[in-house]
Amino acid sequence: MQLHPTSTASSLPPDDPQRAATHNEVHARPSARIRLPALIIDVAVLHDGVTREMACTHLRGLPGWADLPQDQLNDNFLRLRNPGFSLKWERHNEFSRYTVVQPLPTHAMLDAVEPELMASLAVPESWLQQIPGRTVSAIQLVMLHAPLDNAPALMRQAMVWLGARTVVASLMGSNSLHSAAGSGPSADAQGYQHPAGHSWALTRFQIQSDGFERMLVITPEGTSQTRAGRIAGRLLDVEIYRLMALRGLPLAKALGPMLTQAENELVSITSRLEQKSESDQELLDTLVSLAARIERATAENTYRFAASEAYYTLVGQRLSELRERAIPGTQMIGEFLQRRLSPAMATVQATARRLDSLSVRVARASDLLRTRVDIATEAQNQQLLAKLNRGQEMQLHLQGTVEGLSIAAISYYVISLLLYGAKALKAAGLPLNPELAAGALVPVVLWAVWRTTQKIHTKWMNKP
Numbered sequence: 001m002q003l004h005p006t007s008t009a010s011s012l013p014p015d016d017p018q019r020a021a022t023h024n025e026v027h028a029r030p031s032a033r034i035r036l037p038a039l040i041i042d043v044a045v046l047h048d049g050v051t052r053e054m055a056c057t058h059l060r061g062l063p064g065w066a067d068l069p070q071d072q073l074n075d076n077f078l079r080l081r082n083p084g085f086s087l088k089w090e091r092h093n094e095f096s097r098y099t100v101v102q103p104l105p106t107h108a109m110l111d112a113v114e115p116e117l118m119a120s121l122a123v124p125e126s127w128l129q130q131i132p133g134r135t136v137s138a139i140q141l142v143m144l145h146a147p148l149d150n151a152p153a154l155m156r157q158a159m160v161w162l163g164a165r166t167v168v169a170s171l172m173g174s175n176s177l178h179s180a181a182g183s184g185p186s187a188d189a190q191g192y193q194h195p196a197g198h199s200w201a202l203t204r205f206q207i208q209s210d211g212f213e214r215m216l217v218i219t220p221e222g223t224s225q226t227r228a229g230r231i232a233g234r235l236l237d238v239e240i241y242r243l244m245a246l247r248g249l250p251l252a253k254a255l256g257p258m259l260t261q262a263e264n265e266l267v268s269i270t271s272r273l274e275q276k277s278e279s280d281q282e283l284l285d286t287l288v289s290l291a292a293r294i295e296r297a298t299a300e301n302t303y304r305f306a307a308s309e310a311y312y313t314l315v316g317q318r319l320s321e322l323r324e325r326a327i328p329g330t331q332m333i334g335e336f337l338q339r340r341l342s343p344a345m346a347t348v349q350a351t352a353r354r355l356d357s358l359s360v361r362v363a364r365a366s367d368l369l370r371t372r373v374d375i376a377t378e379a380q381n382q383q384l385l386a387k388l389n390r391g392q393e394m395q396l397h398l399q400g401t402v403e404g405l406s407i408a409a410i411s412y413y414v415i416s417l418l419l420y421g422a423k424a425l426k427a428a429g430l431p432l433n434p435e436l437a438a439g440a441l442v443p444v445v446l447w448a449v450w451r452t453t454q455k456i457h458t459k460w461m462n463k464p
Contacts, residue, residue, distance in 0.1 A: 028075070029077050032101060032232065034229045035225050036225075037142070038102065039121075039142055040101050040143070040232055041102075042100075042137070042139045043135065043137070044096070044097045044136045044243075045098075047133045052073045059089060062127065068080075076092070082122070084122045085101060093307075094244065099236070136244065138207075139239055141232055141235065141236065142215070142217070145220065145221050146218045147220055148197075161216060162202060162203070163204075169327050169330040169332070170332045171326070172324055197325050198219065199219040199223065200219075201215065201217050202215070217232070234318045245312040246308070246344055248307070255297060256351070262293060262294060265286075265290050266358070269365060280373050284373075294362055298355055305349075309352075312341070312345045403453060407446065414449065415442055415445050419437075422438060
């Protein structure tokens with residue numbers, strides 16, 4: 001049941017603004033209910049530059065939906081039902097999906113349905129061609145009823161329908177047993193042993209001349225519509241998420257030469273840094289250029305690599321939900337995909353780690369260079385301080401010399417003044433020898449001038 005903001009009980013605190021949205025996310029994309037036999041057309045397109053308005057305009061081209069309201073596309077999910085088919089539209093972060101489900105004639109059998117596929121499409125083929133975006137995945141999935149007890153004959157018919165001598169196939173289902181005895185694998189009339197399961201899924205993973213991949217699901221009579229919907233959803237999810245995961249592979253391959261060159265440059269820079277064969281400024285310029293290239297590559301590809309990892313995780317989840325069993329003589333879908341998808345994803349993951357590692361190593365080299373520059377700067381500062389200390393010492397010596405000369409000069413002028421005063425007193429009639437008096441006052445004057453100078457010096461030194 002979906003939670004609506006108006007349904008909150010009055011006995012509860014006020015709802016968080018995100019409560020309804022987060023609660024209803026579990027119902028955002030409900031599984032379809034598919035009545036068999038059915039034909040499912042699933043087209044996934046990259047919608048970069050495609051707005052919801054453009055998607056809505058295209059959906060209005062379907063019969064009976066010319067007045068489709070724009071606001072119905074705001075939840076990124078829409079299901080339209082027309083006589084003879086239903087259409088599901090989904091908008092994801094990078095792509096949009098258009099899934100058309102239409103019934104096949106009730107008498108449709110494995111050996112007769114192939115010619116009726118595109119000729120009996122419920123939506124115009126031109127409408128499919130005009131879907132806004134760039135095609136990532138296009139799948140024709142046919143789901144039929146057929147007994148699973150005669151596996152060799154069933155496999156022969158499926159291979160003819162798929163037009164191949166070899167197919168990838170899985171028996172899907174839980175450990176519930178279908179044998180008459182109620183335990184162990186069941187056996188057909190020819191003694192062919194097959195494990196318990198509820199359906200077969202077969203494909204070639206190849207694009208046909210019409211641009212579609214083909215998948216075939218065979219289930220026994222009595223398969224529920226909800227189970228059919230879950231089977232179809234998981235199989236289609238596996239393919240679209242596989243293709244979206246692989247979008248990181250071309251970028252990883254393209255980055256390889258650049259990363260190799262950058263690693264070689266980093267080795268050269270660290271070698272020159274160790275040998276001190278170049279100036280710090282030259283090394284810094286080279287290192288900054290290399291760091292800028294690495295950061296640009298990181299900014300351009302981090303999202304793609306992270307998205308590929310997320311899609312790869314979803315592929316694994318959907319495959320595990322299929323609960324595959326092997327059909328003797330064929331390779332399982334999950335095994336086929338993992339043998340081919342795992343190396344590609346390992347390349348993407350290794351490139352992402354290599355890019356991160358290179359960025360870290362460039363940062364470490366920058367730290368080393370910065371440390372060397374700091375040490376050199378510290379040495380220069382120490383030399384400058386030593387020069388300043390020597391200059392201050394010389395200034396102190398000069399200051400002491402100047403102070404001594406100043407004391408002598410001031411004392412000379414003071415004694416001269418006293419001499420003139422003594423002469424004046426002698427001229428006034430006092431019995432005084434001016435030269436003798438001035439000579440006697442020389443020590444007193446020198447001490448007084450020195451003492452006064454020291455007091456002034458102490459006062460200025462203690463002044464804040």
